[in-house]
Amino acid sequence: MSDTLLSVRNLGKAYRDYGSEWRRFASWLGVAVSVRSEQWVLRGLSFDVAPGESIGIVGQNGAGKSTLLKLITGTMRASEGSVRVGGRIAAILELGMGFDPDLTGRENVYHAAGLMGFARAAISAAMTDIESFAEIGEYFDEPVRTYSSGMQMRVAFSVATAFRPDILIVDEALSVGDAYFQHKCFKRIREFREQGTTLLIVSHDSSAVQSLCDRALLLENGNLVKDGEPAAVMDLYNALIAERENSSVSVTSHASGREQTISGTGEARVEDVVLLNTQGEPVEFVDVGQPVTLRIRVAAHADIPRLVLGYMIKDRLGQAVFGTNTHHTHQELEEVRPGQRIEFRINFPMNFGPGSYSISTALVSTETHLVNNYEWRDLALVFNVSNLSRQVFVGSAWVPPQIEVASA
Incomplete structure (x- = not known):
């Protein structure tokens, strides 16, 4: 099997104003015509995706994420560059895209799956599973115009994933579903991944990207600004969201081998972070359940009317395990002056499972x-965190139970 299932080269999309429809039509025929104006929404994107790889696509609204997916699926024509796909794509893009509101859910399944290239007999054979997965009851035989957005998403996801594709593309459509169906969708996505399906997913949910994806692509103003490990990409994404006129973003190599992102105006800075045991000694290895103190020393470099410290503990994949801040604990500081230094001491038991964590x-x-x-x-x-003194358990949290056993 080839090492590349999807290849994107110098891909770009521009919206052009030709001044008249005749001039636009002439451009389609290859006639050289001038344009009144053009706006590039995506330009110069190049990347490869291997079979079975899972890619998260992140970026702020307007960054070009949905445009990229439409170019890959062929529902939009590129202005420059190329997309080469080596397998069948199933895509869930705009909610209900391709659904006829006057047709029933069942009729739309035949229509949508037919457009995907499946014969009516194959669709009929899969219909029971599609209807069962969607779980919308008698509405399956009612017109789609009577559906809520969540019901539309249920049918759209069910038909798109009725047959395992080589590439599954999911836009933000899943965000409209209820929590139960989202869990059901992500379970199917993980099953497809285990079976070798390549995944491209657009999401603002850092946990979803970091748990499902091998890589992440960060788009900013139509450009690919980072292609790398999901935790590092999400760190830079969060920093770009927070970036303001006087703030800066820096990415450096950390001693752990990962990339460290630091952003902000610099009016206050963390000078020192250390984890202490009960004897007040710095520790890098902690026993499950061991009491610790997180000491954070901060220096102010300007007048700050209100200062809040927040911290987040993440697992090795960059997923949040626990976080809070002094706004929520009602311990914010008022009128902090330049040169002032503050020490925060945060005491808690290390009730986490064995593994590597960051703060x-x-x-x-x-x-x-x-x-x-x-x-x-x-x-x-x-x-x-290591389990040196507790009973054997699995998972990311130490929640010691009291189990009672009695004859029924």
Whole structure:
């Protein structure tokens, strides 16, 4: 099998104003005509995707994510560059795209699956499973115009995944579903991944990207600004979201081998982060359930009307395990002056499963880093948890049970 299932080369999409439909038509025929104006929404994208690889596509609204997916699926024509696909694609893009509102869910399944290239007999054979997976009851035989957005998504996902594709493309459509059906969808996506399906998923959910994906692509203003390990890409994405006029973003190599992202205005900075045991000694290895103190020292470099410290503990995949801030604990600081130094001591039991963890810190003015981002620091500290004294268990949390056993 080839090492590349999907190849994108110098891909770009521009919306052009030709001044008249005749001039636009002439351009389609290859006639050289001038354009009144053009706006590039995507340009210069190049990347390869291997069979079975899972790729997350992230970026702010308007970055070009949905346009990229439409170019890959062929529902939109590129202005320059090329897309080469070595297998069958199933895509869930705009909600209900391709559905006829006057047809029933069942009739739309025949229509949509037929457009995907499947014979009516094959669709009929899969219909019971499609109807069962969608779980919309008698509405399956009612017109789609009577559906809620969640019901449309249920049918769209069910028909798109009724036959395992070589490439499954999922846009933000899943975000409209209820929590139960989202779990059901992600379970099917993981099953497809285990069977060798390549996944391209657009999501603002960092946990979904980091748990499902091998790589992530970050788009910004129609350009590919980073292609790499999901945790590092999501760190840079969060930093770009928080970037303001006087803030900066830096990405450097961390001692752990991962990339560290630091962003913010610099009006306050974390100077030191350390994990202490009960004797006050710095530790890098911690026993499950061991009491620890997270000590964070901060220096102010400007007048700060309100200062909030936030921290997030992440697992090795960059997924959040626990986080809070001093806004939520009602311990924010008022009128912090230049040169002032503050020490925060956070005491908690290390009730996590064995593994490697990191701590990110945020110095902000409210409960979010999207207002005043003085500093956002990923990989501020890396430590390891080992099970040295507890009963054997699996998982990311130490939740010791009391099990009672009695004859029924």
